Amino acid sequence: MSELVVQARGLTKSYGPLVAVDHVDLEVHPGEVFGMLGPNGAGKSTTMRMIYRVSALTSGSLRVFGLEAGRDDRAIKSQLGVVPQMDNLDEELSVLDNLLVYARFYGLDRALARKRALELLEFLELSARSKDRIRELSGGMKRRLTLARGLMNEPRLLILDEPTTGLDPQVRILLWDKLAELRGRGVTLLLSTHCMDEAERLCDRLMILDHGHVIAQGPPRELIANQVTPQVIEARLEGELEPLEKACADLGVELLPAVNRVSLFVQDGRQMLEELERRGLFLNGAYIRPGNLEDLFLKLTGRSLRQ
Amino acid sequence: MKRLSLRGATRVWERNLWVYSKRWVYNILPNFFEPVFYLLGMGVGLGAYVAAGGQFEGGYTAFVAPGLVAASAMNGGIFETTYNVFVKLHFSKIYDAMVATPLSFEDVAAGEILWAVTRATLYGTAFLAITLFFGVPLTPRLLLALAALPLIGFCFAAIGTAFTSLIDSIDLYTYFWTLFVTPSFVFSGIFFPIEERFPPALITVAELTPLYNAVHMMRGIVRGEWEGVGLNALYLAAVGLALSFFAVRRLGRRFLA
Structure with a gap:
């Protein structure tokens, strides 16, 4: 279908x-x-x-x-199965019972529920903890159990x-x-x-x-390709920002200054660094990385803090 | 209300039974201590100073006992649907997990009421059994008394759930207890016949309280004094149905907001 x-x-x-x-x-x-x-x-x-x-x-x-x-x-x-943001496991029940009781909410019969619960505990590497109480679990175990619970109804x-x-x-x-x-x-x-x-x-x-x-x-790759340059130069900023700003404006390169570092959004990082050197601009600790989703995210949603 | 299913409510009830069954031994013990203390203090202790005769035929303890049975069913129904439901609703968030399954919030609310009825019946049954050692005669009428316990539990479970559906702070239960539960307990005819001691206006007020009806019904059944018992039962059922309807609807709406 x-x-x-x-x-x-x-x-x-x-x-x-x-x-x-x-x-x-x-x-x-x-x-x-x-x-x-x-x-x-x-x-x-x-x-x-x-x-x-x-x-x-x-x-x-x-x-x-x-x-x-x-x-x-x-x-x-x-x-459907749900793994909510906050773990809301039943603190009054053991690990295994959390799954068994939850299965009843879906109307699963007991034998099938038990079989699935044991399989899922195995799948999420929790079998050894099946009799434990919820408060004895670490955050990671609780999250895995919540995932197991979300899978009980297949x-x-x-x-x-x-x-x-x-x-x-x-x-x-x-x-x-x-x-x-x-x-x-x-x-x-x-x-x-x-x-x-x-x-x-x-x-x-x-x-x-x-x-x-x-x-x-x-698709993530497509979004990044459409909206972010292929490469990004990250560098420390020492000295004046202004000459760098001027060079970037000249070359049509987007420059994103932060407190003591800069990001340059470029087609080809190596070429850009060479061009800057020709202009007498040397970037300290510069490295080139591909444009990524975080660049896209920050570009679209801005850098200001949310609530 | 169309989102309510009896099967869903039963599954919520089942979850509570599951939790309870794992530690029923230490859950049920208080249900034995409480009546024994009351019957000893009020009945045996205070009762020795209460003039016999009239209402107290058969001894003061035998007069007080059926009323205390009704009160214990009230406590079972109320406790479960106030603090317990509030904590699950606002702190432990297990209802959030339940309503992500095919259960609706109406199922959850109804399931909790159903469970409170069960708890109330367990409380009341334990109490009733103990009154047998304090002068309550063993008669076939006690079977009817057992059947009356879920009705009392239902009425008070509905009251508790309705109150819980209205409040946002757990501190507000103090008002519920001091202004409703305690006066009910003291002035509903458990310890003295209010008809003989209250001015007429207050008698009417008392007769309108659910616990008065529960006490009157329970004492009537235990002693075989049937006058008004049917009306008491009808009253408890009506209050229970009306407030359950209100509470289930209100909790359902509040949740799906």
């Missing part, structure tokens, strides 16, 4: 005068990993909460698995709200591997993140949200 997994048109959510999500159009295709990027308060979580049907739409239309939101919520929710769509925020690199890499494995099994993934590396590495397509609006959408 090539039916869209999520199809939203003009998706809007307002709380009184505050418009958290403003006419968002969104399509998630079967089997893909779709990422949502945006500063805090951009509307990522609110959009996800509408999709997993715990938040009502203010206006717009939304279909999940072709089913109409608001009318077929139970059917929609029975086919969802067609898994929604993850900032799945790796606050985790150490080992756990993050483990989770990335697991998500890649799930994708390989045909599960569609919708995730939000602040981690550009994560978005670039995992996502087939992504959207960038800011102030409730979609400001860019497409």
